[in-house]
Amino acid sequence: MTMIQWLQAHETISFWLAAISLVSFGVTLAVVPWVVVRIPADYFVGRKRPEQRQLALRSPVVWLGLLIVKNTIGALLVLAGLAMLVLPGQGLLTMIIGVLVMNFPGKFAFERWLVSRGPTLSLINRIRRRYGRSPLVLSGEDEAADRADVIRP
Known part of the structure; x- marks a missing residue:
């Protein structure tokens, strides 16, 4: 059975999958930039986030x-x-x-690692720039210390 035959045989499922996909795409286009521009530019500076x-x-x-x-x-x-x-x-x-x-546990380190990947950071900063926000700042004195710890034998 080919994909076209399966889609024709399951028209209702195909319709709902397409509808959910379109709705999620629209919601994502609205929500993701809204959230990305609200992240403080210095969110990732520092080793730890203060407890609240x-x-x-x-x-x-x-x-x-x-x-x-x-x-x-x-x-x-x-x-x-x-x-x-x-x-x-x-x-x-x-x-x-x-x-x-x-x-x-370990969320902050994981966040920093994930966002510091080139394409991800580039996309986030492009969205922030489009809405007049400053780019995310990932470097700080403690990140240099982190790298020094890794380089040291």
Whole structure:
């Protein structure tokens, strides 16, 4: 059975896959630039991000609920990004945003590594430039220290 025969035999499935793909493409075109331009330019400077646990101390139940919702949204974005690698949409950027939304150990180092890849950083900075934002800054004194640690025998 060829692909055309399969599509003709499963018209309803084909229609819904095409509709979902078009909707996700449209949503991605709107949401990804919106999120990318809101990342602070110095988001990746420094070894660690300062802890922000005021809400956790004031209301642990609300904090846990928000953490669960945030991680669920992030996981859905990562899965949608994976699907968009083969469907229309900005899969890589959607996965990056999903990772940025989630919380997990080693997240900051992973984010920095992922965004520092040439094509990814170039695309993010091109979107930021189009909306009048300054490019992401990835270098800092502590990154030089990181490289010195790696180079040292």
